Amino acid sequence: MAYLAIVLRRVVQAIGLLAAVAILNFTLIHLAPGDIVSTIVGEMGGASEETIAELRRAYGVDRSYLEQLGIYLARVAGGDLGTSIYYNKPVFLLILDRVPATVLLLLAALTLALVAGTALGVLAARYPRGWFAAAVNLVSLFGFSAPVFWSGLMLLLLFASAIPILPPGGFYDVVAGAQGLAKALDIAHHLVLPATTLALIFLALYSRLARASMIEVLGSDYVRTARAKGLPERTVIFKHALRNALLPVVTVAGLQFSAMLAGAVLVETVFTWPGLGQLAFESILRRDNQLILGILLLSAVLVTFGNLITDVLYRIVDPRIKTDG
Amino acid sequence: MAEAGRSPWQEAWAVFRRNRAALIGLAILGVIGLVLAVGPLLYRVDPFDIVGAPMTPPGDPDVLLGTDYLGRDILAGLVRGGRPTVLVGICAAMITTVIGITIGSLSGYYGRGTDRMLGRVVEFFQVLPALLFAMVLITLFEPSLLTVTLAIGVVAWTGMARLTRAEFLRIRQLDFVRSARAIGASNARIILATILPNALPPIIVSATLATGTAILFEAGLSFLGLTDPNVMSWGLMIGSSRNYLREAWWAVTFPGLCIFLTVLGISLVGDGLNDAFNPKLRQR
């Protein structure tokens, strides 16, 4: 019961935050020089005073800032994110169309980074003096320091050009026109490079964190207790140490959704992956404000949702959190 | 072994000096700094000028590192393109540090309502998708080095704020802070003169690493073309040449390598500082 209340409170907080995000974005776009009408007029190659006035009335930009904001918020609350002037389609549908690709990319990268990062970190903590720990350290330094778009391009050069075993970009092979399982495999094939590229940054972070926290946990009193019980080393590591060592990794992973989304924008651009990031980049260049606003808001929703999931996960891993709020 | 009569800073430097990785990082940064400082004076080719045949491979005596798809000198781009990247990175990191310290220290020192309110602000900026938001900011207000710097500074400070807050929460309850309060020091004095100096080590480490992050951020924005198109930068070079990756790999590889090495140097130095400030960790 108390648990449900906590989740409910989090949801209410999240909605408040999202409203704030919506207001800020709207205000910024409102403050920026040039509005939707001047864009349209620009594309039309000029228009008469009356046409401009009519357009301003039609798009509601003749009203005061507060009125416009009120209308915008009311619309958003009702699920209407407006219409893209470039695509002339509802923003919501355009975004919905791109969400699966981005979520697929994020989930694949996150899973890869978490599993591989934790495994590398734990092994490096277990054998801190060997070549393996040094190699993990090198990989993590590379992941930290290489710009993600560049490592993506380098992987492309390597695995799509020099040793052409992976497709250079896109979501699936349109020409082949595979269906069902074949299509899923095709998508997976296309997913390998972008997901690996994106995972590389976070793999670096998680392996480091996992190593540091594993080293700490392995020196803890309760691991000594577990050993004193005569548990096999396997049980000591995987049952007693790992779960505790994962706590900081989970916490930090929860804070990384925003950074992951940022990485996704760049990775999608490199690999022409038809996700939200690519759409955002294009609509920023086209000054498609309604679409930008929609994407920003939806990204914030994704990040918030990710944080909520982390919160729940954390409570599962660490029983100490359950009792207090 | 700790020797008597040395300040914690000297102690930290003594540890840092023995850290091979950190010294390598420092050397990398030294070389890059030197090249960026005097390189443009010695190698006077304009990176926007077309100096040879398009896509000349590296090794040509006239254009040592080859040319891009337009025939522009890659080496000239490398020598000149580092300045904006590094400069924007440093300035943006300074902005994030100042904002982060301000918010974090107020939050950690005053606690209660202040902490809750500022906590919301931090949460807000965490939810905001940083890169997308910076992209929007930059396109709305003319892409220039200034807007890029400000945009990065404004979106990237939450980590620093959280760190500073945690440090303040920890130090606030130590005895010397209590005694400062007991002798009637003002809040401002306690924050700036009593707590902050003791919170500096992790803040310095974090600010160092933040510079690396800001450089990567700048490179990403430039790669997307969201920067001043009249200023050559490493990210911009990669962005403009990426469609010719197969034909002219060098035009993409070398600028990326420069970014990588710069950030690598910063990361190594940051790690070295971290170890130097936390000698306890070494003994493990």
Add this chain to the structure above:
Amino acid sequence: MTRLLEVQDLQVEFDTWDGRVRVIESLSFALAAGETLCIVGESGCGKSMTALAIMGLVPQPTGHITAGSVRLAGEDLVRASPARMQAVRGNEISMIFQEPMTSLNPVYPVGEQIAEAVRLHKGLDRDAARSRAVEMLRAVHIPEPERRVDEYPHQFSGGMRQRVMIAIALACEPKILIADEPTTALDVTVQAQIFELLVELRETRGTAIVFITHDVGAVAEMADRVIVMYAGRKVEEGGVEDILERPAHPYTRGLLACRPTLVLGDPGARSELAEIPGVVPPLHQLGAGCAFAPRCAQALQRCGVAAPPETRLADGHAAACWLLAPSEGAAA
């Protein structure tokens, strides 16, 4: 007297920044079934490391047992295989630690932490192991054991956690329990309860106890026999009366004098509280002579030159001090 555990010429060394340091030097002692042996000394004297060496838990990779043997019913544990040591730990020899607050794993219910040892060593199934856990919690006087078995360590107080640790340690009915300063981190009243519990469990189960402490009061409470350690070496060994009434080594006498005692017949007055001047020397700076010599008021010239041999004073009472050595030993 049958010897359950026999430690002979044990030597433990550590790799440090200042080179290899010997933390235990030629330590020998024996433990009989059902007996309580107290190991006393200041922190850093090697008493905890002795316990870890018996358990085969000397910290890796810096620590090494470089000489000697630890025989459990004749079997040398120092040379036993890792698998054999796992079967011994928690089953034949158990250990409880100084810090009950951090010695339990925060993410598992206490019942599971008791039950897993029973499942492992006794091959019980989940239900049986769980009932065993409840039974053990009851044995260490945790109220409402059926309910508390599913609670997490953070829901227990320090004293209760130490009771849980004792329950874990005794769940497999070991022959030996090693208690490494089990009450140091606890309030005085809780300390007394833990002593009481250990004494009770010793009586009912016949477990031999190695009780490690720096508290002479605890020695009087628990011990049958006592070993006094200083800087990694045994300086005196004897029955509890020998040590408390007739301490022979200057260090033992100093240790006893540090204890606040009530003067009989005058409840208001306390005896003068003495202290031993100086500190334990860093182990890597130990010279050839007696490690205690620099702090010893009665030190002779030869104390700084050669380590004193162990001198037998009475049946089961011995000390390593030149002052006690027979004169022909002095000439050697």
